Amino acid sequence: MRRLAAFVPVLLDFGVPTLGYFVLHALGMSDVWALTVAGSATAAVTAVNTARSRKVDLFGILVAAELTASIALAVWTRDPRLVLARTGIYLVIFGAVLVWSGASGRPMTYPSARPMATKGDPVRGQAYTAVWDNSVEFRRIHVRLSVAIGVVMIAYAILRLAIIFTASSVAQAVWAQEIPGTVMLVVVLGLIRLNVPKLRRIVDAEQEKLVGPDLQLVTR
Secondary structure (H helix, E strand, O other): OHHHHHOHHHHHHHHHHHHHHHHHHHOOOOHHHHHHHHHHHHHHHHHHHHHHHOOOOHHHHHHHHHHHHHHHHHHHOOOHHHHHHHHHHHHHHHHHHHHHHHHOOOOOHHHHHHHHHHOOOHHHHHHHHHHHHHOHHHHHHHHHHHHHHHHHHHHHHHHHHHHHHHOOOHHHHHHHOHHHHHHHHHHHHHHHHHHHHHHHHHHHHHHHHHHOHHHHHHHO
């Protein structure tokens, strides 16, 4: 259940904007503002959480930029397709950052996975930090994972933009883009699930070096 709970925000990020658009549009809100309000809901929550934690990271900066761009597009362009397209542009940027981080040898998946990998355990955290320097395989897996997720996100973003600007209506574009979006989500989760057991075994081995096999069994 804890693993499923970790993905709830991701699932909401896909479902809330689509459902929110149709509900707000049915209530009489224009396409532009229905898309803006529904699409900015999860971004606003992320921005508030970032402000509360007083910790600004790259993800928080990108989300804040998306929220700002969404409102600016709604006010200045009045074009619902451009408002809808801003998430595709955001995904291209975020995907490119993931690819770049992996290619440069500092994959974003490594720090991002720390909370779930260590679960606040200081010994586990120490092992997770040490394993980066001590295991070539661990680094290689994270590099491949970061690049692969980035490429998948960019491919989906390009397809999403194509759907938005070729669909016969805004409503059709809203629901049609969710089909490849669901596929992208399944692929990304599949990539993560495929690599997690390998990464866990490597961290387990590093932790055993630090505390010994008997104590490690106690701390799990």
